[in-house]
Amino acid sequence: MTIYNSTSELIGNTPLIRLNHVTDGIKATIAAKVEYFNPGGSSKDRIAERIVDAAERSGELKPGGVIVEPTSGNTGVGLAMVAQQRGYRAIFTMPDKVSEAKRAVLRAYGAEVIVTPTDAGPNDPRSYYQVAERLAQEIPGGYRPNQYDNPNGPESHYHTTGPEIWQATDHKVTHFVAGIGTGGTISGTGRYLKEVSDGKVQVIGSDPEGSIYSDPSDVHQYKIEGVGEDFYPKAFDRDLPDEIVQVADAEAFEMTRRLAAEEGLLVGGSAGMAVVSAVKYARKHDLDENQTVVVLLPDSGRSYLEKIFNDDWMRANGFGDVVDRTTKPSLAE
Numbered sequence: 001m002t003i004y005n006s007t008s009e010l011i012g013n014t015p016l017i018r019l020n021h022v023t024d025g026i027k028a029t030i031a032a033k034v035e036y037f038n039p040g041g042s043s044k045d046r047i048a049e050r051i052v053d054a055a056e057r058s059g060e061l062k063p064g065g066v067i068v069e070p071t072s073g074n075t076g077v078g079l080a081m082v083a084q085q086r087g088y089r090a091i092f093t094m095p096d097k098v099s100e101a102k103r104a105v106l107r108a109y110g111a112e113v114i115v116t117p118t119d120a121g122p123n124d125p126r127s128y129y130q131v132a133e134r135l136a137q138e139i140p141g142g143y144r145p146n147q148y149d150n151p152n153g154p155e156s157h158y159h160t161t162g163p164e165i166w167q168a169t170d171h172k173v174t175h176f177v178a179g180i181g182t183g184g185t186i187s188g189t190g191r192y193l194k195e196v197s198d199g200k201v202q203v204i205g206s207d208p209e210g211s212i213y214s215d216p217s218d219v220h221q222y223k224i225e226g227v228g229e230d231f232y233p234k235a236f237d238r239d240l241p242d243e244i245v246q247v248a249d250a251e252a253f254e255m256t257r258r259l260a261a262e263e264g265l266l267v268g269g270s271a272g273m274a275v276v277s278a279v280k281y282a283r284k285h286d287l288d289e290n291q292t293v294v295v296l297l298p299d300s301g302r303s304y305l306e307k308i309f310n311d312d313w314m315r316a317n318g319f320g321d322v323v324d325r326t327t328k329p330s331l332a333e
């Protein structure tokens with residue numbers, strides 16, 4: 001009989017699943033590390049647990065404490081789950097571009113959500129960063145995990161995601177592709193894979209058009225959630241990626257819809273983006289059957305049913321041609 005003591009025991013050890021259809025013509029193995037198998041539904045469960053453990057050890061988070069964090073949702077879910085299990089109050093701030101579904105999940109775990117304007121820059125007092133900063137100082141027992149600066153974010157991936165990929169591929173992984181948000185995933189996983197392979201594993205960042213990482217001279221808004229930035233967080237080791245492959249919203253959303261329709265993988269827009277980068281990279285470098293590319297898919301498409309998977313939202317946001325290319329003609333037509 002196997003009965004787990006709590007959901008925390010199910011964090012990590014997510015599967016690698018071969019992509020068979022969206023990789024048309026590519027000879028290399030492209031394997032997706034599917035992070036929605038984590039109990040909170042994303043890769044962020046990994047960092048939440050390690051960050052809270054470290055804060056308890058250092059005394060920054062005390063019994064009865066309040067976790068306050070600006071998050072687009074997934075880190076919130078991870079932290080809300082850990083907070084619920086350990087008896088902490090949790091408050092999250094996030095920009096209004098984030099889907100209502102993501103906010104509802106946080107409230108369901110018992111957390112509080114504060115929504116801020118997307119167009120408020122990082123130094124604006126109304127921005128989600130600044131509001132969280134102020135609340136953490138004002139509320140007694142307030143603790144700010146600060147996923148953008150917290151070394152336990154990348155550390156969690158160094159100790160879990162990296163070793164899992166190395167073992168699951170029998171040390172055959174040659175490339176690792178991940179989107180860059182805080183940079184924790186790519187920095188921690190990438191550093192581990194570089195170390196164990198004597199620098200042989202190539203680390204490829206995936207970044208939305210408009211983000212600072214791939215083009216600091218052209219920073220503007222984009223629709224893909226959870227990735228890209230307009231500043232450089234400490235969690236991101238800028239020297240680590242061997243290459244960063246830029247992806248447009250439309251390309252990412254088209255791939256996201258194809259992953260569900262052609263691979264049976266209902267994943268989020270940043271996962272679609274990462275797969276586009278993997279495919280572009282494999283084509284550009286003409287990767288062959290001796291190469292094994294692992295691409296990390298951070299979360300589930302369930303949080304985006306009202307957006308990427310909603311034809312009306314897609315058309316209203318200028319992605320009508322993507323809808324046309326990814327929708328099967330109905331019998332009625």
Ligand code: PMP
Binds near residue numbers: 181184186
């Ligand atoms: N995708 C989604 C949906 C996310 O929420 C995040 C985290 N912001 C990422 C990708 C990027 O992960 P990281 O912060 O580790 O770079």
